[in-house]
Amino acid sequence: MANMTIATLDSIVASISSFMWGWPLIIGVIASGIIMTVALGGIQFTRFFDAWRYVFAPAAEAESKNSEAISPFQAFINVLSASIGNGAFVGMAVAMFLGGPGAAFWIFIFGILYMPIRFCEVCASSLFSDSKSALGGPMIYLKKVPGGSVLTVLYAISIIIYTFIGGSAIQCNSIAIGLKNITHISLPILGVLLFLFFAYIATGGSQRIMWAAEKIIPVKVGLFFIALICVLIYNWAGIIPALKLIIQSGLSLQSLSGGLIGITIQQSIRWGLVQTINATESGVGTAGILFGSAQGQSAARNGIMAMAATFVSNYLVCFVMMLAFVATGTWNNGLTGIDLVIAMLSTTFGCTLGSIIATFLSIAFGLGVAVAYIFIGKQCWISLTKNNNTTLFTVLFCLSAFLGAIFPVATAWNLIAVPIALLIIINLGGLLYLLPQIKKSLTTMKDA
Numbered sequence: 001m002a003n004m005t006i007a008t009l010d011s012i013v014a015s016i017s018s019f020m021w022g023w024p025l026i027i028g029v030i031a032s033g034i035i036m037t038v039a040l041g042g043i044q045f046t047r048f049f050d051a052w053r054y055v056f057a058p059a060a061e062a063e064s065k066n067s068e069a070i071s072p073f074q075a076f077i078n079v080l081s082a083s084i085g086n087g088a089f090v091g092m093a094v095a096m097f098l099g100g101p102g103a104a105f106w107i108f109i110f111g112i113l114y115m116p117i118r119f120c121e122v123c124a125s126s127l128f129s130d131s132k133s134a135l136g137g138p139m140i141y142l143k144k145v146p147g148g149s150v151l152t153v154l155y156a157i158s159i160i161i162y163t164f165i166g167g168s169a170i171q172c173n174s175i176a177i178g179l180k181n182i183t184h185i186s187l188p189i190l191g192v193l194l195f196l197f198f199a200y201i202a203t204g205g206s207q208r209i210m211w212a213a214e215k216i217i218p219v220k221v222g223l224f225f226i227a228l229i230c231v232l233i234y235n236w237a238g239i240i241p242a243l244k245l246i247i248q249s250g251l252s253l254q255s256l257s258g259g260l261i262g263i264t265i266q267q268s269i270r271w272g273l274v275q276t277i278n279a280t281e282s283g284v285g286t287a288g289i290l291f292g293s294a295q296g297q298s299a300a301r302n303g304i305m306a307m308a309a310t311f312v313s314n315y316l317v318c319f320v321m322m323l324a325f326v327a328t329g330t331w332n333n334g335l336t337g338i339d340l341v342i343a344m345l346s347t348t349f350g351c352t353l354g355s356i357i358a359t360f361l362s363i364a365f366g367l368g369v370a371v372a373y374i375f376i377g378k379q380c381w382i383s384l385t386k387n388n389n390t391t392l393f394t395v396l397f398c399l400s401a402f403l404g405a406i407f408p409v410a411t412a413w414n415l416i417a418v419p420i421a422l423l424i425i426i427n428l429g430g431l432l433y434l435l436p437q438i439k440k441s442l443t444t445m446k447d448a
Helices: 002-020 023-039 048-056 072-083 086-099 101-127 138-144 148-183 187-202 205-234 236-250 253-264 286-292 299-327 337-385 391-406 410-415 417-443
Strands: 268-270 273-276
Touching (some): 002 417, 023 101, 023 417, 072 299, 101 417, 138 148, 138 337, 138 417, 187 205, 187 337, 205 236, 205 299, 205 337, 286 299, 286 337, 299 337, 337 391
16 A cells, blocks of 8 residues: 555656656746847857856955855855766766767757856846845845745745755765665664764854865765766777767757756656756756855856856766767666666776776765755755744754665655756746846956
8 A cells, every 4th residue: 555655656746747847848948048148148158268267266255254155166166066966977877868879969059058047047146145144046136026025935945845855865865875885884874874964064054064065076076077087088989989979869859858858857857767957957046045155256257157167067077977878888788877877987997896986976976965955955944934043954954864864765856856847937037037137247247
Protein backbone atom coordinates (compact mmCIF):
# COMPACT_ATOMS: atom_id res chain seq x y z
CA MET A 1 0.00 0.00 0.00
CA ALA A 2 2.79 2.41 0.93
CA ASN A 3 4.60 1.67 -2.33
CA MET A 4 1.41 2.36 -4.29
CA THR A 5 0.97 5.67 -2.48
CA ILE A 6 4.54 6.73 -3.23
CA ALA A 7 4.18 5.66 -6.86
CA THR A 8 0.95 7.65 -7.18
CA LEU A 9 2.60 10.70 -5.59
CA ASP A 10 5.58 10.39 -7.94
CA SER A 11 3.24 10.22 -10.91
CA ILE A 12 1.24 13.28 -9.81
CA VAL A 13 4.33 15.35 -9.07
CA ALA A 14 5.98 14.34 -12.37
CA SER A 15 2.82 15.32 -14.29
CA ILE A 16 2.69 18.72 -12.60
CA SER A 17 6.37 19.43 -13.22
CA SER A 18 6.09 18.32 -16.86
CA PHE A 19 3.10 20.64 -17.34
CA MET A 20 4.87 23.62 -15.76
CA TRP A 21 8.00 22.97 -17.81
CA GLY A 22 6.12 22.75 -21.10
CA TRP A 23 6.82 24.68 -24.27
CA PRO A 24 5.13 27.94 -23.13
CA LEU A 25 7.66 28.36 -20.30
CA ILE A 26 10.59 27.28 -22.46
CA ILE A 27 9.64 29.74 -25.21
CA GLY A 28 9.03 32.46 -22.62
CA VAL A 29 12.51 32.08 -21.17
CA ILE A 30 14.14 32.14 -24.60
CA ALA A 31 12.06 35.16 -25.66
CA SER A 32 13.09 36.99 -22.48
CA GLY A 33 16.75 36.37 -23.27
CA ILE A 34 16.31 37.70 -26.81
CA ILE A 35 14.45 40.82 -25.64
CA MET A 36 17.12 41.58 -23.03
CA THR A 37 19.92 40.97 -25.55
CA VAL A 38 18.41 43.49 -27.99
CA ALA A 39 17.54 46.06 -25.30
CA LEU A 40 21.04 45.95 -23.78
CA GLY A 41 22.87 46.08 -27.10
CA GLY A 42 24.22 42.54 -27.02
CA ILE A 43 25.82 43.02 -23.61
CA GLN A 44 27.03 39.41 -23.47
CA PHE A 45 29.31 40.22 -26.41
CA THR A 46 30.18 43.90 -25.91
CA ARG A 47 30.99 43.49 -22.21
CA PHE A 48 32.35 39.94 -22.24
CA PHE A 49 35.97 40.90 -21.51
CA ASP A 50 34.88 43.53 -18.99
CA ALA A 51 33.17 40.76 -17.02
CA TRP A 52 36.47 38.94 -16.59
CA ARG A 53 38.33 42.17 -15.85
CA TYR A 54 35.91 42.91 -13.01
CA VAL A 55 36.35 39.40 -11.61
CA PHE A 56 40.14 39.52 -11.52
CA ALA A 57 40.45 43.23 -10.75
CA PRO A 58 37.42 44.08 -8.59
CA ALA A 59 36.68 47.64 -7.52
CA ALA A 60 38.09 48.81 -4.21
CA GLU A 61 35.72 47.66 -1.51
CA ALA A 62 33.97 50.34 0.50
CA GLU A 63 33.90 49.67 4.21
CA SER A 64 30.48 48.52 5.34
CA LYS A 65 29.06 48.94 8.81
CA ASN A 66 26.78 45.95 8.30
CA SER A 67 28.47 42.69 9.33
CA GLU A 68 26.05 40.76 7.10
CA ALA A 69 27.16 42.57 3.95
CA ILE A 70 29.51 40.73 1.60
CA SER A 71 31.89 41.82 -1.15
CA PRO A 72 31.08 41.54 -4.89
CA PHE A 73 33.80 38.90 -5.25
CA GLN A 74 32.30 36.84 -2.41
CA ALA A 75 28.94 37.11 -4.15
CA PHE A 76 30.55 35.93 -7.41
CA ILE A 77 32.15 32.93 -5.70
CA ASN A 78 28.85 31.90 -4.16
CA VAL A 79 26.97 32.32 -7.44
CA LEU A 80 29.43 29.83 -8.91
CA SER A 81 29.06 27.58 -5.88
CA ALA A 82 25.25 27.58 -6.08
CA SER A 83 25.10 26.94 -9.83
CA ILE A 84 27.74 24.21 -10.03
CA GLY A 85 26.12 21.39 -8.10
CA ASN A 86 25.04 17.81 -8.54
CA GLY A 87 22.27 18.95 -10.86
CA ALA A 88 24.82 20.30 -13.31
CA PHE A 89 27.29 17.46 -12.68
CA VAL A 90 24.90 14.54 -13.05
CA GLY A 91 22.21 16.46 -14.95
CA MET A 92 24.37 16.76 -18.04
CA ALA A 93 24.67 12.97 -18.15
CA VAL A 94 20.88 12.70 -18.16
CA ALA A 95 20.58 15.45 -20.79
CA MET A 96 22.99 13.44 -22.96
CA PHE A 97 21.01 10.24 -22.34
CA LEU A 98 17.71 11.91 -23.29
CA GLY A 99 18.78 14.37 -25.97
CA GLY A 100 21.93 12.82 -27.42
CA PRO A 101 24.84 14.92 -28.74
CA GLY A 102 22.34 17.44 -30.14
CA ALA A 103 21.48 18.51 -26.60
CA ALA A 104 25.03 19.88 -26.27
CA PHE A 105 24.52 22.02 -29.38
CA TRP A 106 21.41 23.68 -27.94
CA ILE A 107 23.02 24.11 -24.54
CA PHE A 108 25.73 26.08 -26.32
CA ILE A 109 23.31 28.19 -28.37
CA PHE A 110 20.78 29.08 -25.71
CA GLY A 111 23.45 29.68 -23.08
CA ILE A 112 24.15 32.94 -24.92
CA LEU A 113 20.68 34.18 -24.00
CA TYR A 114 21.12 33.50 -20.32
CA MET A 115 23.98 35.94 -19.88
CA PRO A 116 21.83 39.09 -20.31
CA ILE A 117 19.22 37.55 -18.00
CA ARG A 118 21.94 37.13 -15.38
CA PHE A 119 23.01 40.75 -15.91
CA CYS A 120 19.46 42.01 -15.45
CA GLU A 121 18.69 40.13 -12.22
CA VAL A 122 21.99 41.11 -10.60
CA CYS A 123 21.83 44.72 -11.79
CA ALA A 124 18.23 45.08 -10.57
CA SER A 125 19.18 43.54 -7.21
CA SER A 126 22.02 46.00 -6.75
CA LEU A 127 19.90 48.96 -7.89
CA PHE A 128 17.14 48.32 -5.37
CA SER A 129 19.02 46.59 -2.53
CA ASP A 130 18.56 47.66 1.07
CA SER A 131 22.05 48.69 2.23
CA LYS A 132 20.97 48.90 5.88
CA SER A 133 19.75 45.31 6.08
CA ALA A 134 22.10 43.98 3.35
CA LEU A 135 19.05 42.44 1.67
CA GLY A 136 18.66 42.31 -2.08
CA GLY A 137 17.26 40.21 -4.86
CA PRO A 138 13.80 39.64 -6.33
CA MET A 139 12.24 39.97 -2.84
CA ILE A 140 13.25 43.64 -3.00
CA TYR A 141 13.05 44.69 -6.65
CA LEU A 142 9.75 42.91 -7.29
CA LYS A 143 8.18 45.50 -4.97
CA LYS A 144 8.61 47.95 -7.86
CA VAL A 145 6.39 45.78 -10.07
CA PRO A 146 2.56 45.94 -10.12
CA GLY A 147 1.29 43.38 -7.63
CA GLY A 148 4.71 43.36 -6.03
CA SER A 149 3.48 42.79 -2.48
CA VAL A 150 2.09 39.41 -3.51
CA LEU A 151 4.94 38.54 -5.87
CA THR A 152 7.62 39.10 -3.24
CA VAL A 153 5.86 36.78 -0.79
CA LEU A 154 5.39 34.07 -3.45
CA TYR A 155 8.99 34.39 -4.49
CA ALA A 156 10.37 34.19 -0.94
CA ILE A 157 8.20 31.18 -0.07
CA SER A 158 9.23 29.37 -3.27
CA ILE A 159 12.94 29.97 -2.61
CA ILE A 160 12.63 28.75 0.99
CA ILE A 161 10.86 25.57 -0.16
CA TYR A 162 13.53 25.00 -2.79
CA THR A 163 16.27 25.69 -0.25
CA PHE A 164 15.08 22.96 2.12
CA ILE A 165 14.47 20.41 -0.65
CA GLY A 166 16.97 21.17 -3.42
CA GLY A 167 19.62 23.13 -1.53
CA SER A 168 19.72 20.89 1.54
CA ALA A 169 18.00 17.48 1.35
CA ILE A 170 18.90 16.52 -2.21
CA GLN A 171 22.48 17.75 -2.01
CA CYS A 172 23.01 15.95 1.31
CA ASN A 173 21.60 12.76 -0.14
CA SER A 174 24.34 12.80 -2.78
CA ILE A 175 26.96 13.79 -0.20
CA ALA A 176 25.97 11.04 2.26
CA ILE A 177 25.83 8.31 -0.38
CA GLY A 178 29.23 9.37 -1.69
CA LEU A 179 30.76 9.45 1.78
CA LYS A 180 29.27 6.06 2.63
CA ASN A 181 30.86 4.54 -0.48
CA ILE A 182 34.26 5.91 0.54
CA THR A 183 34.19 5.59 4.35
CA HIS A 184 31.54 2.85 4.89
CA ILE A 185 30.04 4.95 7.69
CA SER A 186 26.29 4.41 8.08
CA LEU A 187 23.87 6.97 6.64
CA PRO A 188 22.32 7.96 10.01
CA ILE A 189 25.74 8.84 11.44
CA LEU A 190 26.62 10.77 8.30
CA GLY A 191 23.26 12.55 8.59
CA VAL A 192 24.11 13.67 12.12
CA LEU A 193 27.54 14.88 11.01
CA LEU A 194 26.01 16.88 8.16
CA PHE A 195 23.45 18.34 10.59
CA LEU A 196 26.24 19.52 12.89
CA PHE A 197 28.43 20.79 10.04
CA PHE A 198 25.72 22.96 8.53
CA ALA A 199 24.62 24.14 11.97
CA TYR A 200 28.18 25.36 12.54
CA ILE A 201 28.25 27.15 9.18
CA ALA A 202 24.78 28.68 9.51
CA THR A 203 25.27 30.01 13.05
CA GLY A 204 28.45 31.86 12.10
CA GLY A 205 26.70 34.54 10.07
CA SER A 206 27.43 35.64 6.52
CA GLN A 207 31.18 35.77 6.93
CA ARG A 208 31.44 32.11 8.03
CA ILE A 209 29.26 31.08 5.08
CA MET A 210 31.53 33.07 2.75
CA TRP A 211 34.61 31.49 4.37
CA ALA A 212 33.24 27.98 3.78
CA ALA A 213 32.33 28.75 0.17
CA GLU A 214 35.78 30.19 -0.53
CA LYS A 215 37.35 26.95 0.73
CA ILE A 216 35.04 24.59 -1.18
CA ILE A 217 34.68 26.26 -4.59
CA PRO A 218 38.40 26.14 -5.60
CA VAL A 219 38.57 22.44 -4.69
CA LYS A 220 35.50 21.34 -6.60
CA VAL A 221 36.05 23.54 -9.64
CA GLY A 222 39.80 22.86 -9.73
CA LEU A 223 39.44 19.08 -9.54
CA PHE A 224 36.61 19.14 -12.08
CA PHE A 225 38.65 21.03 -14.67
CA ILE A 226 41.80 18.98 -14.08
CA ALA A 227 39.85 15.75 -14.51
CA LEU A 228 37.99 16.91 -17.64
CA ILE A 229 41.10 18.39 -19.25
CA CYS A 230 42.90 15.08 -18.71
CA VAL A 231 39.99 13.20 -20.29
CA LEU A 232 39.94 15.48 -23.34
CA ILE A 233 43.73 15.36 -23.78
CA TYR A 234 43.71 11.56 -23.50
CA ASN A 235 40.88 11.38 -26.03
CA TRP A 236 42.12 14.29 -28.20
CA ALA A 237 41.54 12.38 -31.43
CA GLY A 238 37.82 12.26 -30.72
CA ILE A 239 37.31 16.00 -30.10
CA ILE A 240 36.85 17.18 -33.72
CA PRO A 241 34.58 14.24 -34.66
CA ALA A 242 32.63 14.93 -31.44
CA LEU A 243 32.11 18.60 -32.35
CA LYS A 244 30.93 17.60 -35.83
CA LEU A 245 28.47 15.09 -34.38
CA ILE A 246 27.19 17.65 -31.85
CA ILE A 247 26.51 20.20 -34.61
CA GLN A 248 24.96 17.68 -36.98
CA SER A 249 22.76 16.22 -34.25
CA GLY A 250 21.79 19.63 -32.94
CA LEU A 251 20.50 20.75 -36.33
CA SER A 252 18.32 17.67 -36.74
CA LEU A 253 14.67 17.97 -35.72
CA GLN A 254 14.92 14.80 -33.63
CA SER A 255 17.35 16.34 -31.13
CA LEU A 256 15.68 19.74 -30.83
CA SER A 257 13.36 18.77 -27.99
CA GLY A 258 16.09 17.08 -25.95
CA GLY A 259 18.42 20.03 -26.42
CA LEU A 260 15.87 22.56 -25.27
CA ILE A 261 15.13 20.46 -22.21
CA GLY A 262 18.86 20.28 -21.47
CA ILE A 263 19.34 24.06 -21.35
CA THR A 264 16.11 25.24 -19.81
CA ILE A 265 15.06 22.81 -17.13
CA GLN A 266 16.36 24.16 -13.73
CA GLN A 267 17.19 21.44 -11.20
CA SER A 268 14.16 19.15 -12.27
CA ILE A 269 13.85 15.41 -12.49
CA ARG A 270 11.79 13.44 -14.93
CA TRP A 271 11.34 9.69 -14.95
CA GLY A 272 12.82 9.47 -11.44
CA LEU A 273 16.25 10.86 -12.44
CA VAL A 274 17.80 14.24 -12.92
CA GLN A 275 16.49 15.69 -16.17
CA THR A 276 19.00 18.47 -16.00
CA ILE A 277 19.63 21.85 -14.46
CA ASN A 278 20.18 25.09 -16.17
CA ALA A 279 23.67 25.33 -14.73
CA THR A 280 23.68 29.09 -14.81
CA GLU A 281 20.54 29.43 -12.61
CA SER A 282 19.96 32.60 -14.63
CA GLY A 283 16.36 33.69 -14.30
CA VAL A 284 15.81 32.05 -10.93
CA GLY A 285 17.08 35.11 -9.06
CA THR A 286 19.52 33.43 -6.68
CA ALA A 287 22.46 35.37 -8.12
CA GLY A 288 20.50 38.55 -7.47
CA ILE A 289 20.03 37.59 -3.82
CA LEU A 290 23.78 37.11 -3.41
CA PHE A 291 24.81 40.27 -5.27
CA GLY A 292 22.01 42.23 -3.63
CA SER A 293 23.88 41.72 -0.36
CA ALA A 294 27.18 42.83 -1.92
CA GLN A 295 28.49 46.34 -1.42
CA GLY A 296 31.44 48.06 -3.05
CA GLN A 297 30.69 48.70 -6.72
CA SER A 298 27.95 49.92 -9.06
CA ALA A 299 24.85 47.93 -10.01
CA ALA A 300 25.84 47.68 -13.68
CA ARG A 301 29.34 46.57 -12.79
CA ASN A 302 27.95 43.84 -10.53
CA GLY A 303 25.71 42.65 -13.35
CA ILE A 304 28.52 42.54 -15.88
CA MET A 305 30.77 40.70 -13.42
CA ALA A 306 28.04 38.12 -12.74
CA MET A 307 27.85 37.18 -16.43
CA ALA A 308 31.26 35.52 -16.07
CA ALA A 309 29.73 33.02 -13.63
CA THR A 310 27.09 32.16 -16.22
CA PHE A 311 29.79 31.54 -18.81
CA VAL A 312 31.75 29.26 -16.46
CA SER A 313 28.82 27.12 -15.37
CA ASN A 314 27.18 26.87 -18.80
CA TYR A 315 30.15 26.50 -21.12
CA LEU A 316 33.14 25.42 -19.07
CA VAL A 317 31.16 22.94 -16.98
CA CYS A 318 28.08 21.77 -18.88
CA PHE A 319 29.26 21.99 -22.49
CA VAL A 320 32.71 20.59 -21.68
CA MET A 321 31.08 17.64 -19.91
CA MET A 322 28.85 16.98 -22.90
CA LEU A 323 31.86 17.21 -25.23
CA ALA A 324 33.73 14.71 -23.05
CA PHE A 325 30.83 12.25 -23.20
CA VAL A 326 30.85 12.35 -27.00
CA ALA A 327 34.65 12.45 -27.45
CA THR A 328 35.12 9.38 -25.24
CA GLY A 329 32.36 7.48 -27.03
CA THR A 330 30.51 6.80 -23.79
CA TRP A 331 27.45 8.91 -24.67
CA ASN A 332 25.55 6.03 -26.31
CA ASN A 333 26.44 3.18 -23.97
CA GLY A 334 22.96 3.18 -22.39
CA LEU A 335 24.12 4.65 -19.06
CA THR A 336 22.85 7.82 -17.44
CA GLY A 337 23.40 9.87 -14.29
CA ILE A 338 26.48 9.26 -12.17
CA ASP A 339 27.11 5.94 -13.98
CA LEU A 340 27.70 7.76 -17.26
CA VAL A 341 30.03 10.23 -15.54
CA ILE A 342 32.03 7.34 -14.06
CA ALA A 343 32.19 5.63 -17.45
CA MET A 344 33.50 8.81 -19.07
CA LEU A 345 36.17 9.37 -16.39
CA SER A 346 37.12 5.68 -16.46
CA THR A 347 38.26 5.93 -20.09
CA THR A 348 41.23 7.93 -18.78
CA PHE A 349 41.65 7.07 -15.12
CA GLY A 350 40.42 3.47 -15.02
CA CYS A 351 37.30 2.19 -13.28
CA THR A 352 38.47 2.47 -9.67
CA LEU A 353 40.04 5.93 -9.83
CA GLY A 354 37.31 7.19 -12.16
CA SER A 355 34.69 6.14 -9.63
CA ILE A 356 36.60 7.80 -6.76
CA ILE A 357 36.95 11.08 -8.69
CA ALA A 358 33.25 11.10 -9.62
CA THR A 359 32.25 10.39 -6.02
CA PHE A 360 34.52 13.09 -4.60
CA LEU A 361 33.22 15.63 -7.12
CA SER A 362 29.64 14.73 -6.21
CA ILE A 363 30.44 15.35 -2.54
CA ALA A 364 32.24 18.64 -3.21
CA PHE A 365 29.55 19.89 -5.58
CA GLY A 366 26.83 19.09 -3.05
CA LEU A 367 28.66 20.82 -0.19
CA GLY A 368 29.19 23.96 -2.24
CA VAL A 369 25.53 24.23 -3.22
CA ALA A 370 24.29 23.58 0.32
CA VAL A 371 26.57 26.23 1.83
CA ALA A 372 25.49 28.81 -0.76
CA TYR A 373 21.83 28.06 -0.13
CA ILE A 374 22.20 28.62 3.60
CA PHE A 375 22.85 32.26 2.72
CA ILE A 376 20.24 32.44 -0.06
CA GLY A 377 17.50 30.83 2.02
CA LYS A 378 18.35 32.89 5.09
CA GLN A 379 18.00 36.16 3.14
CA CYS A 380 14.57 35.11 1.88
CA TRP A 381 13.56 34.00 5.37
CA ILE A 382 14.46 37.43 6.79
CA SER A 383 12.59 39.16 3.97
CA LEU A 384 9.49 37.02 4.53
CA THR A 385 9.38 37.10 8.33
CA LYS A 386 10.64 40.69 8.72
CA ASN A 387 12.79 39.35 11.54
CA ASN A 388 16.57 38.91 11.71
CA ASN A 389 16.18 35.87 13.99
CA THR A 390 16.96 32.92 11.73
CA THR A 391 17.19 30.21 14.39
CA LEU A 392 14.13 28.33 13.11
CA PHE A 393 15.42 28.54 9.53
CA THR A 394 18.77 27.08 10.62
CA VAL A 395 17.07 24.20 12.47
CA LEU A 396 14.84 23.39 9.48
CA PHE A 397 17.75 23.57 7.03
CA CYS A 398 19.89 21.24 9.15
CA LEU A 399 16.96 18.89 9.74
CA SER A 400 16.43 18.75 5.96
CA ALA A 401 20.10 17.86 5.57
CA PHE A 402 19.73 14.99 8.07
CA LEU A 403 16.55 13.66 6.46
CA GLY A 404 18.03 13.94 2.98
CA ALA A 405 21.02 11.90 4.09
CA ILE A 406 19.02 8.97 5.43
CA PHE A 407 15.98 8.78 3.12
CA PRO A 408 15.60 8.35 -0.67
CA VAL A 409 14.77 11.64 -2.42
CA ALA A 410 13.44 10.51 -5.81
CA THR A 411 10.09 12.27 -5.33
CA ALA A 412 11.85 15.40 -4.10
CA TRP A 413 13.75 15.67 -7.40
CA ASN A 414 10.43 15.92 -9.23
CA LEU A 415 8.93 18.20 -6.60
CA ILE A 416 11.55 20.96 -6.86
CA ALA A 417 10.69 21.58 -10.52
CA VAL A 418 7.46 23.24 -9.37
CA PRO A 419 8.92 26.07 -7.22
CA ILE A 420 11.75 26.59 -9.74
CA ALA A 421 9.25 27.11 -12.57
CA LEU A 422 7.26 29.52 -10.41
CA LEU A 423 10.43 31.44 -9.51
CA ILE A 424 11.36 31.85 -13.17
CA ILE A 425 7.88 33.05 -14.19
CA ILE A 426 7.74 35.62 -11.37
CA ASN A 427 11.32 36.81 -11.74
CA LEU A 428 11.44 37.17 -15.53
CA GLY A 429 8.15 39.05 -15.55
CA GLY A 430 9.55 41.50 -13.02
CA LEU A 431 12.83 41.93 -14.89
CA LEU A 432 11.06 42.70 -18.18
CA TYR A 433 9.00 45.36 -16.39
CA LEU A 434 12.14 46.90 -14.88
CA LEU A 435 14.20 46.61 -18.08
CA PRO A 436 14.11 50.38 -18.87
CA GLN A 437 15.64 51.21 -15.47
CA ILE A 438 18.19 48.42 -15.83
CA LYS A 439 19.20 49.73 -19.26
CA LYS A 440 19.54 53.25 -17.86
CA SER A 441 21.95 52.02 -15.16
CA LEU A 442 24.11 50.49 -17.89
CA THR A 443 24.17 53.57 -20.11
CA THR A 444 25.03 55.85 -17.18
CA MET A 445 27.69 53.51 -15.79
CA LYS A 446 30.79 55.50 -14.76
CA ASP A 447 33.28 52.85 -13.70
CA ALA A 448 33.55 51.01 -17.04
